[in-house]
Amino acid sequence: MNYFKKILRFAKPYRIYALLNIISNIFYALFSTLAMISLFPMLNVLFKQTEKIYTKPEWTGISNLKNYVTDTLNFFVTEQSEQSDPGEVLMLMVGLIITMFLLKNLFNYLAMYFITFLRNGVLKDLRNELYDKTIELPISYYSEKRKGDTIARITSDVLEIQHSFLSILELIVREPLTIIFTIAAMLAISPKLTLFVFLFLPLSGFLISLIGKSLKRKSDKVQNEQGFFLSILEETLGGLRVIKAFNAESVFAKKFQSSTKRFFNFSNSLLNRQNLASPTSEFFGIAAIGVILWYGGQMVLVDKTLEAELFITYMALSYQILTPAKSISKASYSVKKGNAAAERVLEILETENPIAEIKNPIELTSFDSDIKLQHISFKYEDEYVLKNFDLTVKKGTTVALVGQSGSGKSTIANLVTRFYDVNEGEISIDGNNIKNLSKKSLRGLMGLVTQDSILFNDTVKNNIALGKENATEEEIMAAAKIANAHDFIMELPKGYDTNIGDSGNKLSGGQKQRLSISRAVLKNPPIMILDEATSALDTESERLVQDALEKMMKNRTSIVIAHRLSTIQNADNIVVLQKGEIVEQGTHTQLLALNGTYKKLVQMQSLAS
Numbered sequence: 309m310n311y312f313k314k315i316l317r318f319a320k321p322y323r324i325y326a327l328l329n330i331i332s333n334i335f336y337a338l339f340s341t342l343a344m345i346s347l348f349p350m351l352n353v354l355f356k357q358t359e360k361i362y363t364k365p366e367w368t369g370i371s372n373l374k375n376y377v378t379d380t381l382n383f384f385v386t387e388q389s390e391q392s393d394p395g396e397v398l399m400l401m402v403g404l405i406i407t408m409f410l411l412k413n414l415f416n417y418l419a420m421y422f423i424t425f426l427r428n429g430v431l432k433d434l435r436n437e438l439y440d441k442t443i444e445l446p447i448s449y450y451s452e453k454r455k456g457d458t459i460a461r462i463t464s465d466v467l468e469i470q471h472s473f474l475s476i477l478e479l480i481v482r483e484p485l486t487i488i489f490t491i492a493a494m495l496a497i498s499p500k501l502t503l504f505v506f507l508f509l510p511l512s513g514f515l516i517s518l519i520g521k522s523l524k525r526k527s528d529k530v531q532n533e534q535g536f537f538l539s540i541l542e543e544t545l546g547g548l549r550v551i552k553a554f555n556a557e558s559v560f561a562k563k564f565q566s567s568t569k570r571f572f573n574f575s576n577s578l579l580n581r582q583n584l585a586s587p588t589s590e591f592f593g594i595a596a597i598g599v600i601l602w603y604g605g606q607m608v609l610v611d612k613t614l615e616a617e618l619f620i621t622y623m624a625l626s627y628q629i630l631t632p633a634k635s636i637s638k639a640s641y642s643v644k645k646g647n648a649a650a651e652r653v654l655e656i657l658e659t660e661n662p663i664a665e666i667k668n669p670i671e672l673t674s675f676d677s678d679i680k681l682q683h684i685s686f687k688y689e690d691e692y693v694l695k696n697f698d699l700t701v702k703k704g705t706t707v708a709l710v711g712q713s714g715s716g717k718s719t720i721a722n723l724v725t726r727f728y729d730v731n732e733g734e735i736s737i738d739g740n741n742i743k744n745l746s747k748k749s750l751r752g753l754m755g756l757v758t759q760d761s762i763l764f765n766d767t768v769k770n771n772i773a774l775g776k777e778n779a780t781e782e783e784i785m786a787a788a789k790i791a792n793a794h795d796f797i798m799e800l801p802k803g804y805d806t807n808i809g810d811s812g813n814k815l816s817g818g819q820k821q822r823l824s825i826s827r828a829v830l831k832n833p834p835i836m837i838l839d840e841a842t843s844a845l846d847t848e849s850e851r852l853v854q855d856a857l858e859k860m861m862k863n864r865t866s867i868v869i870a871h872r873l874s875t876i877q878n879a880d881n882i883v884v885l886q887k888g889e890i891v892e893q894g895t896h897t898q899l900l901a902l903n904g905t906y907k908k909l910v911q912m913q914s915l916a917s
C-alpha cells in the first residue's frame with residue numbers, strides 16, 4: 309500500500325470529486341438499506357398482518373428505534389388502507405420500493421459519475437508527468453532500460469492505477485458504509501440473529517486475505533512481462549529491415565512467443581487467483597445465510613419471537629451484505645494490483661536525474677571566447693574512457709577529433725553537450741563550468757549533427773522547424789538551401805509539406821542527413837558539433853553533405869569528429885586520440901611532418917580508397 313499512498317498526491321487536484329463521490333455513496337448506502345426495509349410494509353400488506361395503529365407513534369429515543377419505525381410504517385399502512393382499497397395500498401407499497409431502488413441506483417450512478425473525473429484526471433496527470441520525466445531523464449538511463457518497458461509503464465501500469473482509484477474509494481467508503489447501514493437495520497430487527505453475521509464477516513475477511521497474499525508478486529510479474537514483450541515489439545519494428553535481411557524472423561518470433569507464453573502463465577495464475585474471490589465470498593456468505601435461515605426460522609416457527617415479515621426483510625438485508633463483502637474482496641485485489649503498478653510507475657518518477665541543474669543556474673546567451681576541457685576523466689561503467697584529458701577550442705576555430713573507433717571521440721561530444729557528466733575535472737564555456745549553466749542555455753549554444761539522422765514522422769517543414777520555435781517558411785527554406793536540401797525537397801510530391809515517414813524512411817541517407825543539417829542551420833547556434841556526420845553516406849551524397857557542412861561551419865566554432873580524414877584537412881587543430889588520450893595534435897601539415905599516428909591513419913585511408 310505504500311506505493312499507492314505516494315500516488316495519492318495525483319488525486320489531490322481532484323479531491324472535490326472524491327468528496328462528491330463519498331457523499332453520493334453515503335446516500336447510496338442509505339438507500340440500498342432503505343430499499344430492503346421498504347419490503348417490510350409490502351409484506352405486511354400482502355400477509356394482512358398489519359397491526360392496526362390509529363395514532364401517530366411518538367419518537368421516544370434511539371433505543372426504541374425498531375418499534376418506532378415499524379409502528380410508523382404500520383400507522384401509514386393502516387391510514388392508507390382505511391381510506392382506499394387493498395389494491396391501491398399495494399400499488400403504493402410497490403411504488404415505495406421502486407422509488408427506493410431508483411434513488412439507490414441514481415446515487416450509485418452519481419458516485420461513479422464523479423469518480424470518473426478523478427480517475428481520468430489522475431490518468432492524464434500521471435501520464436503527463438511520466439512523459440516529462442521520460443524526456444528529462446538522461447540518455448544514459450535508456451542505455452540500460454528497455455524502451456518497451458518504459459512504454460508499458462506509461463500505458464498499462466497507469467491504467468491499472470486508474471482502475472484502483474475506483475476500488476480504493478469503494479473499499480474505504482461505499483461498501484463499509486453499506487455494511488454498517490445494513491447491519492444497523494439488522495440489529496434493529498434482531499440483535500440475536502445479527503450475532504451470526506458478526507461471526508461470518510471476520511472469518512471471510514481472513515480467507516480473502518489469504519487469497520490476496522501473493523497477488524502483488526503475481527501482478528508484478530505480469531506487468532514486467534508486458535514491458536518485456538513490448539520491448540521486443542519495439543525492437544522488431546525498429547530493426548525490421550535487418551531482421552528480414554538476416555532471415556532472423558524465427559529468432560525474434562521465438563523470443564516473442566516465449567515472452568507471451570510466460571505472460572500466459574503468469575496472467576492465468578493471477579486471474580485464477582483473482583477469480584477465486586467472488587465465489588469464495590459468495591459461498592461463505594450463503595453458508596452464513598443458511599445458518600441464519602435455520603436459526604431465524606426456529607425463532608419464527610418455534611419460539612415465535614420474530615414475525616415472519618420481519619424475518620424475510622432480515623434475510624433480504626443479510627443477502628444484501630454479501631454484495632459489499634464480495635466487492636470489498638474484489639476491490640482489495642484491485643488495490644493490490646494498483647500498488648504493484650504504482651511501484652513500477654514510481655520507479656520512473658523517483659529516478660533522480662544524475663545530470664542535475666544547480667539552483668539559479670547561469671543562463672548563457674552568447675559564446676565569446678572558448679570551450680575548455682580541463683583534466684577531465686570519464687567512465688561509462690568501470691573502465692575510464694578518457695583520462696586526464698585537456699583540450700581548448702577557441703571561438704571561431706574548427707577542432708577535429710580523429711582516431712580509431714572506440715578511442716573516445718563521441719564521448720567528448722557527449723560530455724560537451726552534457727549528456728553525461730565528467731567524473732573528474734571540468735568543462736567550461738567562457739570560463740563557466742557547464743554544470744553551473746542551465747541545460748537549456750548550454751544546449752541552446754550548440755548544434756548537433758550525428759551519424760544517424762534523427763527524423764520524426766512528420767512533414768519536411770516540421771522536421772526542420774524543430775531547430776527553432778516559430779520559424780517562418782522563408783527561414784526554413786533558407787536553411788534548407790544552405791544545407792543543399794532545397795532542391796530535392798522541391799522534387800518531393802508535396803514539397804515542404806511532404807510527410808517523410810517513420811524516422812524519415814521515405815528518404816535516402818544523404819537526404820535525411822541534409823534535413824538534419826537544415827535543422828542545425830536553422831537553429832543557428834554559435835557552436836557546432838558534428839559526430840561523423842558524413843560517414844554513413846556514399847561518395848556522391850557525401851560531397852553534397854560535406855559542402856553543406858562547410859557552408860554551415862563558416863564563422864562558427866566547430867568540433868568535428870571525422871571518420872574520413874580528407875574532410876578535416878582544413879581544420880585549425882586536428883587532435884589524434886588513442887584509447888582516450890591525445891597522442892598528437894596540430895594542423896594537417898604539422899601532423900604529416902611528425903610522421904606519426906596521423907600519417908599512418910592517412911596512409912591507411914588512401915590505400916583503402
Ligand SMILES: Nc1ncnc2c1ncn2[C@@H]1O[C@H](COP(=O)(O)OP(=O)(O)O)[C@@H](O)[C@H]1O
Nearest residue numbers: 451688689693712713714715716717718719720
Ligand atoms: N553508453 C555506453 N556505455 C558503456 N560504454 C560505452 C558507452 N558508449 C561508449 N562506450 C565505450 O566507450 C569507449 C569510447 O566510445 P566512443 O567515444 O563512442 O568511441 P568513438 O571514438 O568511436 O566515438 C568505447 O570503448 C565504448 O565501448
Ligand SMILES: [Mg+2]
Nearest residue numbers: 714717718719
Ligand atoms: Mg563515435
